[in-house]
Structure formats: structure tokens, C-alpha cells
Amino acid sequence: MKAMIVNEPGGAEQLQVSEQPTPEPKDGEIRIKVEATAVNRTDIINRRSSSGYLDHPILGVEVAGVVEKVAADVDIEVGTRVMGLVNGGAYAAYTVMPADRAMVIPENLSFEEAAAIPEVFLTAYQTLFWIGKLRVDETVLIHAGGSGVGTAAIQLAKQIGQANIITTAGSKEKLDFCRSLGADVCINYKEQDFDQEVLKATNNKGADLILDFIGASYWKKNLDSIKIDGRWVLIGLLGGAKVEKFNLMHLMAKRIQLTGTLLTPRSDQYKADLTADFASSAYDLFKNQTLKPIVDRVFPFEEMQKAHEYMENNKNTGKIVVKMDS
Amino acid sequence: MKAMIVNEPGGAEQLQVSEQPTPEPKDGEIRIKVEATAVNRTDIINRRSSSGYLDHPILGVEVAGVVEKVAADVDIEVGTRVMGLVNGGAYAAYTVMPADRAMVIPENLSFEEAAAIPEVFLTAYQTLFWIGKLRVDETVLIHAGGSGVGTAAIQLAKQIGQANIITTAGSKEKLDFCRSLGADVCINYKEQDFDQEVLKATNNKGADLILDFIGASYWKKNLDSIKIDGRWVLIGLLGGAKVEKFNLMHLMAKRIQLTGTLLTPRSDQYKADLTADFASSAYDLFKNQTLKPIVDRVFPFEEMQKAHEYMENNKNTGKIVVKMDS
Structure with missing residues (x-):
């Protein structure tokens, strides 16, 4: 064949x-x-x-x-x-x-x-619900909202999770599309500091759950964007794998659950x-x-x-x- | 008063x-x-x-x-x-x-x-069962086995968790005491590489759960000691907070759940x-x-x-x- x-x-x-x-x-x-x-x-x-x-x-x-x-x-x-x-x-x-x-x-x-x-909807379903334990009315930050997994995750978080959805992408066109799929807050990471926007959108509390396809380059901003007792699911490394000088106290002080996964x-x-x-x-x-x-x-x-x-x-x-x- | x-x-x-x-x-x-x-x-x-x-x-x-x-x-x-x-x-x-x-x-x-x-038994109970989700017959690696939380965790993991317990401490006296409390494998971290000993004791699979009071100085060895899909609960930083180079791919490849916590x-x-x-x-x-x-x-x-x-x-x-x- x-x-x-x-x-x-x-x-x-x-x-x-x-x-x-x-x-x-x-x-x-x-x-x-x-x-x-x-x-x-x-x-x-x-x-x-x-x-x-x-x-x-x-x-x-x-x-x-x-x-x-x-x-x-x-x-x-x-x-x-x-x-x-x-x-x-x-x-x-x-x-x-x-x-x-x-x-x-x-x-x-x-x-x-x-x-x-299959791949993107199952990955999004797994990370949102099996690993991320997303609950109704929680806030989820979905990076790379225009990606395959991003577009699936926005739909599932909205239609099944009934969540408040914050997403990031690099163009107005992608963000408009994310909004049409159900995203509530759409952030252009090239023009805005996404951590500041997440805090603004959540009364300074941060997101309950982060779906992170980016890794190292978003590390610090993700730490700032997550809520106390938040869950952070790492499913991609588009922004690199290596974090320099990682202060473990950040994980303890916010009681963060950070889970790496691959399907x-x-x-x-x-x-x-x-x-x-x-x-x-x-x-x-x-x-x-x-x-x-x-x-x-x-x-x-x-x-x-x-x-x-x-x-x-x-x-x-x-x-x-x-x-x-x- | x-x-x-x-x-x-x-x-x-x-x-x-x-x-x-x-x-x-x-x-x-x-x-x-x-x-x-x-x-x-x-x-x-x-x-x-x-x-x-x-x-x-x-x-x-x-x-x-x-x-x-x-x-x-x-x-x-x-x-x-x-x-x-x-x-x-x-x-x-x-x-x-x-x-x-x-x-x-x-x-x-x-x-x-x-x-x-109260403090040590509640912390051990919380980290073993609420956060660590320890299940019967799983293997738990408990660092600082002679510490307050360590001695509580060994007892709870044995008597309530029915787990296989690996522990580390820095003297024969402490390790003998840990064994008397129920630890199955006792490693002197000053004389042995604990990661090698954990792999030996688990058919090279590693521990399902790590209770980590140490942080930075044990970082790499803990990564080597944990099983695929393992849970790692970070509850102390006796060995420092700063990891110089953290490669996120390690978390993804082993699908590790790393949770920081404070009571x-x-x-x-x-x-x-x-x-x-x-x-x-x-x-x-x-x-x-x-x-x-x-x-x-x-x-x-x-x-x-x-x-x-x-x-x-x-x-x-x-x-x-x-x-x-x-």
C-alpha cells in the first residue's frame, strides 16, 4: 500500500x-x-x-x-x-x-x-476534565486558542464545562474566531501582557486552570496568572522546555498542581x-x-x-x- | 497571660x-x-x-x-x-x-x-491521601523519614494506605526507627544514591508517589525516582528552593503531577x-x-x-x- x-x-x-x-x-x-x-x-x-x-x-x-x-x-x-x-x-x-x-x-x-x-478533541477533553478537573463557573486560561487543541478546548470548556474562558492568540483574526467559538476574554499576546489581562478579568484572583502549550517562554506569566490552588496542565512546549532558576516556593505559596501530559x-x-x-x-x-x-x-x-x-x-x-x- | x-x-x-x-x-x-x-x-x-x-x-x-x-x-x-x-x-x-x-x-x-x-499527622494525611491519592499496594517515597512529618507519614502510609514504603534519612539510628514504624526500604542518603536504590526496589519503575520536604537539592534524583504517571507532593524546601535548570520535558515525558502545598x-x-x-x-x-x-x-x-x-x-x-x- x-x-x-x-x-x-x-x-x-x-x-x-x-x-x-x-x-x-x-x-x-x-x-x-x-x-x-x-x-x-x-x-x-x-x-x-x-x-x-x-x-x-x-x-x-x-x-x-x-x-x-x-x-x-x-x-x-x-x-x-x-x-x-x-x-x-x-x-x-x-x-x-x-x-x-x-x-x-x-x-x-x-x-x-x-x-x-480525535487528537485535538480527546486531548482537550482529557486535559480539561480528566487532568484539569474543570468545574462549572471556573475560569480556564487556554493558550494558543487558535490552534487545533485550542479551538477544541474552547468549545468543550464552553459547551460541556460551562466555564469562563480566557484565551490568548497572536492575531485579531484568530481571537475573533476564538470568540465565535465561545471564548469570553480574548488576549493578543503580542500586544498585551496576558498575565495582567487575566488578573483584570478575574478580580485579581487568577485562573483556576491553565492549558499550557507554550512552556518556558510563558512560565513566569503563567505563575502570575494562576489562582491559589489552581491546576496547570502542561501539554506542549512551543515556547521552549528550559526554565532557568525555577523557584519552587512559587509552587508551594500558590499550592499549584502542575501536571505534564502527552496523549x-x-x-x-x-x-x-x-x-x-x-x-x-x-x-x-x-x-x-x-x-x-x-x-x-x-x-x-x-x-x-x-x-x-x-x-x-x-x-x-x-x-x-x-x-x-x- | x-x-x-x-x-x-x-x-x-x-x-x-x-x-x-x-x-x-x-x-x-x-x-x-x-x-x-x-x-x-x-x-x-x-x-x-x-x-x-x-x-x-x-x-x-x-x-x-x-x-x-x-x-x-x-x-x-x-x-x-x-x-x-x-x-x-x-x-x-x-x-x-x-x-x-x-x-x-x-x-x-x-x-x-x-x-x-495535629500538624504532622494532618500534613501527612493530607499529602498522602488528599493530594497524593495514595492507593493500596502503591509505592511511596517518603524523604526525611525521621522528621516529624516523616514519622507520621510512614505510619499512615503503612496502617491506612497499605503501601510499600521507601524512606530516606541520614543516620542508621533514624533508619532503624523508620523501619520499626513500617518502612520497607530504608536508604541512607549520605551513603547511597537514593534514586538508584528506589529503582532497584521497584523493578526500575520508580515510586508512584513522592513526599518531598527537600526541594532543589533532590530535584534531579526525584525526577529519576518517580514512576510514569507518578504524583510528587512538594511540602518543604530543606534543600533549597531554586532549581537552576528545569527541563519541562521531564514533566511531560513522565506525565508527572507536581503539587506544591502548605497547610x-x-x-x-x-x-x-x-x-x-x-x-x-x-x-x-x-x-x-x-x-x-x-x-x-x-x-x-x-x-x-x-x-x-x-x-x-x-x-x-x-x-x-x-x-x-x-
Whole structure:
């Protein structure tokens, strides 16, 4: 089958189409004819480094497609339209997935829309509710509001969390879009000190929860933005990993809970449980369009290099989807 | 009444006996004739710095004594022997406390023993179970096993948590004592690399939970000692507050939950709830001597300076209690 592999660790130019063996589903698994996949930061990290999280020669961690073959112990029918997380291997004509992790695609959604759901909505759901324990009427600060996870997190925090949402982004267009998704306070981090704006918006109390995709470059401002007893979930390092002279007393004085997380390396059971919980909370909201997959652009499979570069240049608002040839 | 105040921020020599107004209990409060109090790190921090956590001229955050006066809305009788946390003011002949935070002293315990319970057992209970979510059969790494909180945490983790306990201390005597309290693996941090020993004792998996009183000087070894998805509760900075280079990727790669906490500055409601939960789990275990207050030494009130110096020199195994004159 056709697949996209990494020639050697490096830039987007290392992505190349290659003929690879079609994977066989094991017991409990399904094989999916891939209709669409999407680009994630984890793909870029795995492309750049041979020491990434992924133990699979083919990149790609999410798909939308059609069940083409089922192994033993599976109760999904061939022909069902499904979406979900895979353990690598999504940049291909066919991929396999544990059946208990497949979500049936709502009828109103195309494959391109469906491919924009699993990674970012599951990550946002996990970080907001499983790790972040967001409660009704709390304030959540969502950085990179225009990103894939950001646009999903704003919707989930509003529609399921009934939270007060503060978000940051780097352009008026992105912030307007965040507002249209439900963000209450929208801060342009290039023009404003976000910590000051967060304090203004919260009577100087700060945010109960921070979803942090940025890391080092926002470190001090996040410390200033968080409430006493606040939770801080670290899910990305777009602003670097290294904090110089970290004063642990800040964590103690504000009694901060700081949790690092990654979704891709987690166990099959974790992903199945997360998928099931997410689907039970969110599935109907996609059907009635209360929640919407946000697709910035769809690239053809042959332009995967461009799709990666597009993300690396932070051009997207929402997801970058890649469509297989029909 | 007689009380111990701080002349000006500084060393133990700044502690001095002074005549202070006897406090009046407000609605919901009791006044206690203090029989014994105890020395805590928080007292030393408050003695040294005018910017400590405590908003009270008299130091001391825990007492054992006799209810001497009750205000409105209190259903404890005058004459009851009680112990518990106060919001400062324990180094005195009389102190006041919200009644819902008073624990009746088990009959088998003296006032000196009772004064050794509230701060360290409540802190250990809070950090092990409320924050650390310790589960049966998990492994907990308890640093400073010979300290007041350490000796309480080892007992609670064993008797209530049914956990596998690894502890560190700086002498064979302290470690032998820790073992007698229930520690399974005892590491002399002066002679062994504790991270290597923790990995040896856990099949290279690491500890599910770390109670960290040390901070900066143990930072890297704690990172190496913690399991994937582990929880790390930071409750002291005996080894300094400043981490020179903190690589956030370590938190993400191991999906660590790092929580800073302090007990003294928390709200009255929090302390009441914690006290009630602790008492319901632990009270009977003190009565049948499954749990034991660990008193290293009892100083007379007039020797409070010596008691502080004794803690500052890390001489104690268990609590340093201070007895009021009879």
C-alpha cells in the first residue's frame, strides 16, 4: 500500500511516499481504509527526531475512514465510517486500530471533518476534565486558542464545562474566531501582557486552570496568572522546555498542581477509556452541531510536506487535514 | 497571660517571653488552656521572616490542652481535653481555636503526646491521601523519614494506605526507627544514591508517589525516582528552593503531577474538613496504639529557644514538644 515515511530524521523534505506492507489487524482490531488524516505536533516531533514517542515507521496518529476488515472479537461491521486515534501509521492507505477506540462518524460530518476530531478533541477533553478537573463557573486560561487543541478546548470548556474562558492568540483574526467559538476574554499576546489581562478579568484572583502549550517562554506569566490552588496542565512546549532558576516556593505559596501530559504514548486501555468517556459526553453535540470540528485547510496526500510546513509556520487556525486520493 | 513572641525577625535568640492579652473566643470558637505545644518548620520560617505565612504576633500552630471557655454555637464542654491546629498563637498559656477543628484527645495519650499529633499527622494525611491519592499496594517515597512529618507519614502510609514504603534519612539510628514504624526500604542518603536504590526496589519503575520536604537539592534524583504517571507532593524546601535548570520535558515525558502545598495558610473550612476526615480514619488507631505520636524530646516553655535550635540542627527523630509550666 501507499504510505508516507520519514527518510531520515529532519525537515519536512524528509517525508516521502513509499510502498509499505498493508498491516493486518490482530484480535480486537479493525483495518481502516483511510479517507483522511491530520497533522499533529507529535508528527513533527517524530519526524525530526528518531527518539520521538512513536514506535512505528509510518507517521500519523489519527484517521477517518471506512472499516475494511475486522479481526476476531470485534463487533463493528465492515463498511462503517469510523474515526479515532491510532498508534502511528495513519499517513497511509490502510491502517489498523483497536476496535474499542473507534468512534462512528456522525452522519452530518465528512471524512475531512471527522479527521479533525480525535487528537485535538480527546486531548482537550482529557486535559480539561480528566487532568484539569474543570468545574462549572471556573475560569480556564487556554493558550494558543487558535490552534487545533485550542479551538477544541474552547468549545468543550464552553459547551460541556460551562466555564469562563480566557484565551490568548497572536492575531485579531484568530481571537475573533476564538470568540465565535465561545471564548469570553480574548488576549493578543503580542500586544498585551496576558498575565495582567487575566488578573483584570478575574478580580485579581487568577485562573483556576491553565492549558499550557507554550512552556518556558510563558512560565513566569503563567505563575502570575494562576489562582491559589489552581491546576496547570502542561501539554506542549512551543515556547521552549528550559526554565532557568525555577523557584519552587512559587509552587508551594500558590499550592499549584502542575501536571505534564502527552496523549500519544499512553496505553491502549487509557485511549479506549478516554474515547468512550469523550464519546458519551460529546457525540450528540457533534450531531446537533453544538460542537464543530475546525478545519483550516485540506491538503492532498502528496502535499504532506506542505502540510507540515504550514503547521511549523503556525499558519493554521484549527486543524490541518490531509485527504487520501480517492 | 504568658506568651512567646518574636522580638524582631531573626534567630532563636529573638524568641522571648512576654505578657500578652488573653484571647477571647468568638462565636464557634473555644479557648484552650495550653498544656503542650510543638515546634514546626513553619514556626522557624515565621520567626526568621516578617513575611511568613502567619498573621499573628504569637508563634505556634498546634496545641494540646483543656477547653477553658466556649463561645456561642459550640458543643464541646468546658474541661474536655483537646488537640488541634490553631491559626498561630499556640506558644502561650491560652489560645483560641474554631471548635470544629478540635479533636478530643484519646484517653491513653498524655498532653505531650497529643501535642505531637495535629500538624504532622494532618500534613501527612493530607499529602498522602488528599493530594497524593495514595492507593493500596502503591509505592511511596517518603524523604526525611525521621522528621516529624516523616514519622507520621510512614505510619499512615503503612496502617491506612497499605503501601510499600521507601524512606530516606541520614543516620542508621533514624533508619532503624523508620523501619520499626513500617518502612520497607530504608536508604541512607549520605551513603547511597537514593534514586538508584528506589529503582532497584521497584523493578526500575520508580515510586508512584513522592513526599518531598527537600526541594532543589533532590530535584534531579526525584525526577529519576518517580514512576510514569507518578504524583510528587512538594511540602518543604530543606534543600533549597531554586532549581537552576528545569527541563519541562521531564514533566511531560513522565506525565508527572507536581503539587506544591502548605497547610498553615489554608482556610478554616479546609482545616476543619481535613481534621474531620483524619479523625474518622485515624482516631481509633491512636486509641489501640496502632498509630503512635513520636515525641523526640520535651522542652519546658522557658527553653523554647533551645527547642528551635534543636530543630534547626536536625537533631530530632519525630516531634519536638514544648510543655507549659504546670
